[in-house]
Amino acid sequence: MTQEADQIFVLAKHWLMGYVPAVAQPIASAVLSIVPVLIAFPLLFAITTVLERKGLGRIQNRYGPNRTGPAGFFQPIADGIKSLTKEDIVPLTADQAVHFLAPVLLVVAAFLAYAVLPIGRNMVIVNLNAGVLFFFAVGSVVELSVFMAGWSSRSKYSLLGAMRAIAQMISYEVPLVLASVVVIMEAGSLSTVSIVERQAGYTGIWPHWYLFTPWGLVGFFLFMVAATAESNRSPFDLPEGESEIIAGYYIEYSGFKFALFFLGEYLGMFATSGMAITLFLGGWAAPFSFLTWIPSYIWFFVKLLTLIGFFIWIRGTLPRLRMDQLMNLAWEFILPMALLNMLIAGIWHFMQPGVVRWLVCLAIVAVPCILLRQGLKRRKKFQVRTYRYAD
Amino acid sequence: MVGEGILKGMVETARNFLGSYVEKERLTTVQYPEERIPQVEAARNFPFLVYDGPNWQQGMRCVGCQICEKECPPKCIFIEKSKDKKPDAVGKPQFYPAVFNIDISVCMSCQICVEVCPFDAIKMDVEYDLPTDDRFGGLLLNKQKLSKSNEYYHEIHPTEASAVDGALAEERAKVKAAADAKAAAAPAKPLAPATAASPVSPTGETK
Numbered sequence: 140m141t142q143e144a145d146q147i148f149v150l151a152k153h154w155l156m157g158y159v160p161a162v163a164q165p166i167a168s169a170v171l172s173i174v175p176v177l178i179a180f181p182l183l184f185a186i187t188t189v190l191e192r193k194g195l196g197r198i199q200n201r202y203g204p205n206r207t208g209p210a211g212f213f214q215p216i217a218d219g220i221k222s223l224t225k226e227d228i229v230p231l232t233a234d235q236a237v238h239f240l241a242p243v244l245l246v247v248a249a250f251l252a253y254a255v256l257p258i259g260r261n262m263v264i265v266n267l268n269a270g271v272l273f274f275f276a277v278g279s280v281v282e283l284s285v286f287m288a289g290w291s292s293r294s295k296y297s298l299l300g301a302m303r304a305i306a307q308m309i310s311y312e313v314p315l316v317l318a319s320v321v322v323i324m325e326a327g328s329l330s331t332v333s334i335v336e337r338q339a340g341y342t343g344i345w346p347h348w349y350l351f352t353p354w355g356l357v358g359f360f361l362f363m364v365a366a367t368a369e370s371n372r373s374p375f376d377l378p379e380g381e382s383e384i385i386a387g388y389y390i391e392y393s394g395f396k397f398a399l400f401f402l403g404e405y406l407g408m409f410a411t412s413g414m415a416i417t418l419f420l421g422g423w424a425a426p427f428s429f430l431t432w433i434p435s436y437i438w439f440f441v442k443l444l445t446l447i448g449f450f451i452w453i454r455g456t457l458p459r460l461r462m463d464q465l466m467n468l469a470w471e472f473i474l475p476m477a478l479l480n481m482l483i484a485g486i487w488h489f490m491q492p493g494v495v496r497w498l499v500c501l502a503i504v505a506v507p508c509i510l511l512r513q514g515l516k517r518r519k520k521f522q523v524r525t526y527r528y529a530d
Numbered sequence: 531m532v533g534e535g536i537l538k539g540m541v542e543t544a545r546n547f548l549g550s551y552v553e554k555e556r557l558t559t560v561q562y563p564e565e566r567i568p569q570v571e572a573a574r575n576f577p578f579l580v581y582d583g584p585n586w587q588q589g590m591r592c593v594g595c596q597i598c599e600k601e602c603p604p605k606c607i608f609i610e611k612s613k614d615k616k617p618d619a620v621g622k623p624q625f626y627p628a629v630f631n632i633d634i635s636v637c638m639s640c641q642i643c644v645e646v647c648p649f650d651a652i653k654m655d656v657e658y659d660l661p662t663d664d665r666f667g668g669l670l671l672n673k674q675k676l677s678k679s680n681e682y683y684h685e686i687h688p689t690e691a692s693a694v695d696g697a698l699a700e701e702r703a704k705v706k707a708a709a710d711a712k713a714a715a716a717p718a719k720p721l722a723p724a725t726a727a728s729p730v731s732p733t734g735e736t737k
């Protein structure tokens with residue numbers, strides 16, 4: 140019974156495939172795998188927008204949207220109708236073709252990343268043996284579309300926003316990949332399916348997630364910081380920067396193209412969150428052995444929603460970084476820590492299991508943090524600020 | 531520790547998030563169409579015309595002198611003065627505005643019309659909920675829409691209305707006394723151009 144509930148979508152697909160003639164089977168199989176993803180994740184996007192607005196509202200002691208439908212939950216429908224019926228303005232001097240292609244490319248790239256995400260047991264569109272590599276390769280297409288949008292708009296704000304976005308995304312792609320390398324080292328595989336399967340075992344009631352190792356913990360933290368920056372979310376939302384450069388690279392976009400940018404951005408966020416779940420949080424595996432009767436895909440979405448909630452919480456808390464702070468964080472903190480984390484993963488692999496292994500690995504993390512703390516303390520000078528031009 | 535400040539901030543936002551579900555006083559938002567904040571007495575929005583007694587046409591204080599029309603900075607008042615005279619609230623024959631329109635899409639709520647009116651006929655209303663789906667006709671208020679009773683004026687601005695009533699009563703008593711004295715002294719002259727209470731504005735200068 141539990142087995143059937145877990146595999147219901149897989150069985151349904153097999154049942155449907157039985158009615159398809161042999162010639163059309165490869166195409167039908169692909170369509171049947173892809174269409175649910177194309178429906179489920181935009182739906183999740185719609186739910187997330189309203190949850191985000193309500194959550195941010197509550198953080199700021201407001202109600203948030205509560206007028207459209209029950210408790211404001213029809214807000215995404217209203218937003219969708221609005222963006223569909225709005226006039227689509229293209230600047231006169233813009234490169235028409237590229238201006239149109241940029242949001243389309245962003246959404247396509249964001250969707251491609253879902254091809255290798257295992258949403259449940261036996262539920263992955265393609266089990267590539269270089270799945271993680273494919274994920275990051277597709278993720279870097281986002282940069283291209285952002286630059287296409289910024290350049291083709293022929294606006295200085297667009298270009299500034301695109302430049303910021305490119306600088307930020309390239310800087311954070313390095314730690315993003317390096318943070319996930321530790322998992323590949325331990326799992327010995329680039330396939331997302333086998334990475335999850337390695338984490339799906341239990342010791343007693345406790346799962347074998349990579350989060351519960353020192354390098355997994357550090358790696359997860361670094362991965363999430365880099366993922367936040369990679370998906371242009373607060374506090375790393377400089378490319379958007381509505382208070383400085385209005386809306387960055389999508390200032391010249393209106394109507395449904397603007398909505399597509401939002402969709403692409405959120406889909407990218409879900410994809411990187413899904414990757415974080417796959418690499419560190421055991422993918423579709425249940426958090427305790429006695430909870431395995433709950434279907435695997437439910438666990439995946441529960442984890443995904445938790446991470447989304449965390450993203451919203453962060454967005455409600457932290458102010459936007461300055462450009463130099465952003466770059467310093469990437470190159471002076473996240474990147475060295477990611478390299479150090481690889482060293483820790485190696486040490487962990489070759490030491491005997493036990494408390495000593497934990498202490499050694501944690502010490503390697505703690506020492507640079509303490510040194511950094513002292514360095515920051517020494518550098519901090521309080522003085523009366525003088526303004527050269529304002530007086 | 532590094533990142534201590536971030537943790538502190540996150541605890542603070544979490545407290546706000548959860549607190550907003552528990553403590554009602556955290557949410558300061560007024561859910562507008564259902565809830566409204568009571569207005570202060572000095573609140574003002576658009577002008578209205580005051581009338582005494584039960585009948586708005588008979589009791590209208592306005593005599594169509596057109597001072598407000600001339601003073602109005604954005605020129606949102608349009609008045610057409612009557613040709614004939616009709617008895618006002620106290621029975622005295624007066625001119626009256628045949629047409630009195632205020633375009634509230636133009637009005638800037640400056641209250642100058644109220645300041646210049648010698649008859650206390652135009653006052654500021656507190657009604658702000660005036661949406662309409664006809665942005666030309668619906669926002670052009672005519673004489674009937676503008677007319678509101680003195681009781682309503684007492685309701686929205688009690689202190690000010692009492693002061694105005696007192697001044698008006700005093701003025702009327704003075705006028706009555708002067709008229710009585712004049713009538714007693716020279717009964718032969720019935721058409722004595724009476725008092726300060728009815729300054730004769732130059733007719734025919736409407737524009």
